[in-house]
Amino acid sequence: MDVKGILTGHELFTLLTPEEVVRLSNVSSEKRFRKGEVIYRKDTLTSHFFVVLSGDVRLALPGAAEGTGFSLGKLAKGELFGLSPVLGFERYTATASAETDVVLLAIEVEPFQALLRANPVAGSAFHGAMVRAYYARYLRLLKALQGIVENLGA
Template sequence: MEKLAVIAASPLFEMLSPVELDRLAELARTRHCVPGEVIFHEGDLGDSLFLVVEGQVEVARNGTDGLPRTLAVLSPPEFFGEMGLIDKDYRSATVRARAQAHLLQLTAGDLRAFRNEYADGFTFVVVNIARSLAARLREANARLSSNH
């Protein structure tokens, strides 16, 4: 699948114009991962947002016993890594390819360039990231509540 089609299919970019979508496709890098390949480790400094194009990735975090716990399995058109872009903090989980996976990567620098060219479009993207984070927090709270 071509980069533009993947970006256009992502809910993060649903309000963008065709010109803005084209620019993001130009900025995005393609990453091919083999099964088990680590995309980033818990504790790495966050600097990129990833879109799943093909395959699946697993998000895991070490428990208090030091063993990894799967938090989510993501498939197309889901995305991950956005937290590192927002707060420039260290990754709170490890993400690895569960099977062969193809990803698109947008770095913080890519998004700064996009913001400088398309401020309104960038604002839409940030709002959609915030909506996604709020939804993920609600889901996590619901899971925690059901475990009690």
């Protein structure tokens, strides 16, 4: 896998210098998951965040009984997830699983954060992208909750 090519081709990493792309590619790796496999579980310790390269990923809050829970949404190519460690949290806040066969780019958080501190322009752009990603998920979640509330009244 050409990690450098993936990084330079993704809009979030276009503000990195060629040297920074090389450094980031050294702490990034491709991960593959088959449909139905868990990528990480809620409350497990964090170390990486992910970019979807192909396939779909489902984020969910697990329920008390096996197979139950609440879907937070589906992510597709180009989307980021597992951002809890970037925000300073030690554990993932949801469970991520492969809705289809997926290929992900896993990026180690600590070296990535050091890189963003050294390049504040790229850091600002990345944090802006994170805010937009979380806001889009928030809007999808509100829509899903609205549907639940409407069904309760029916």
